[in-house]
Amino acid sequence: MTRRPSVDEAVGLLEGELGPRAFADPVPEDVWFAFLRFGHQLFHVPDTPDADGLLFQYGTYAFDGPAMFALDLTRQFEVSDSDGDHDHYVQVHCELRYGLTPALEALGSFRSWFFHDAGADLEEWARVLTEQAVWTTIRELKPAEIRVYQERV
Incomplete structure (x- = not known):
């Protein structure tokens, strides 16, 4: 039986799929395909509905400064307590952030x-x-920033 990685390993595995080039000069399609490779990996999660999900979302947000357009590729894992009951979720994000342009603002927001x-x-x-x-x-724009991080939600 193949060992499934733990949720604690997720950020490192995503960064490994992205490779150093993604952080130096991110190409959106390459980041997407790396995220999909990461999405194919199965993790050790509880045997409950929706314990392992992928989220594709974008929109204009002001997270920690001026408003920017963000393409956010997220993996969400359920975490259970010692009794096997839901405790919280962990989300691993890969965000491409862009300075605002009329074309980006016109996209509005989307999630799947x-x-x-x-x-x-x-x-x-x-x-x-x-x-x-x-x-x-x-495709024609250079991301201002790429961020990979994990948060508890």
Whole structure:
């Protein structure tokens, strides 16, 4: 039986999929495909519905300064307590942030979830998202920043 990595290993595994080039000169499509490779990896999570999910979202936000457009690729894991009951979620984010342009603002906001246990096909989910207009818009833009981080929610 193959050992599944723990949630504590998720950031390192995502950073490994991204590679150093993504942090020096991020290419949005390359970041997306690295995130999908990360999304294919199965982790040790509770055997409960929606314990392991992927989130594709974008929009204009003012997180910790001026408003920026963010493409946020997130993996969410459920964490249980010692009795096996839900305790909290851990989210591992890969964010591409852009300075605002009229074209980015015109995209508005969008989000789509995928859960490994929901019977949906990850490749089909990814294919539909790859056809989103956001890719055409950001293809010609250089991200101002890429951030990979983990948070408890």
